[in-house]
Amino acid sequence: MKYPIYGILFLCLLFSWRCASHSIPRTESLKFGTLPQWPSFYQENHNSLLSLKSEAWISLESPSLATTVMVALIFAAPDTLFMQAEGFLGMDLGKILIGKDRFILYNQFNNQFIAGALDDPHYNIFLKTNLTLQQLKNAFIGFVPLPPDLTLTDEKEGLFVSQIAGQEYRFKVNKQNGSLEWMEIYQDNEIILKQEFKNYVSTKGLLFPRITRIVLPQRKEMVAIFHKNIKINEAIDKNSYFIEIGPKTKQLIIVK
16 A cells, blocks of 8 residues: 555654653763864764754755644654644644654554654655655754764865765864854765754753754755754653554555
């Protein structure tokens, strides 16, 4: 049976797996040093994000779709991301949990769910975007993994470059506070992906972008995430990101 792409299209942006509640240990204040040290600072900043709660507006634009949805977002380090969308009078429309390697998407409105592996590119069809679930997961928490052999090529502009399998990765860093402003991927001298990070909030030196935007210019696709009411490194209750699948819930299968 082919997975339907109608009203539950954005329920794929809601996640949940059962995880233990835990207190958040106190983290050391981060301080940015020099540009050559930036890759280590950036990774340390990400590792210091132990939990995140926000209300997130997610906008998606592509040749076949233009829509926006608001979700309640929870991130619990190291790799659990949960989102829940609500409709009229707080009615629960759907939830999605993305773990380290797998995800589960539950559409309460139709009492249906789908589950699978994050690295399976076939699952991005219900998002109507060529971005993978792993790329979107990182975007929701304002992060992009750094490639190896990242080289500082322009200290005046704060530019880093890395070459991977015929592609060039470029990173623009704010020299004052170490925040990542944008990342671009080029292939055959043409940009195939651009990711922007804006409106940072700082908590004890930990930097988090309120706005993350990914663009696939050749495919005319864009995903933008706008966070508000952000809470960083507060204790997380396991009941706040829990999906219960009943015995009458129907599992949907994507035919490959």
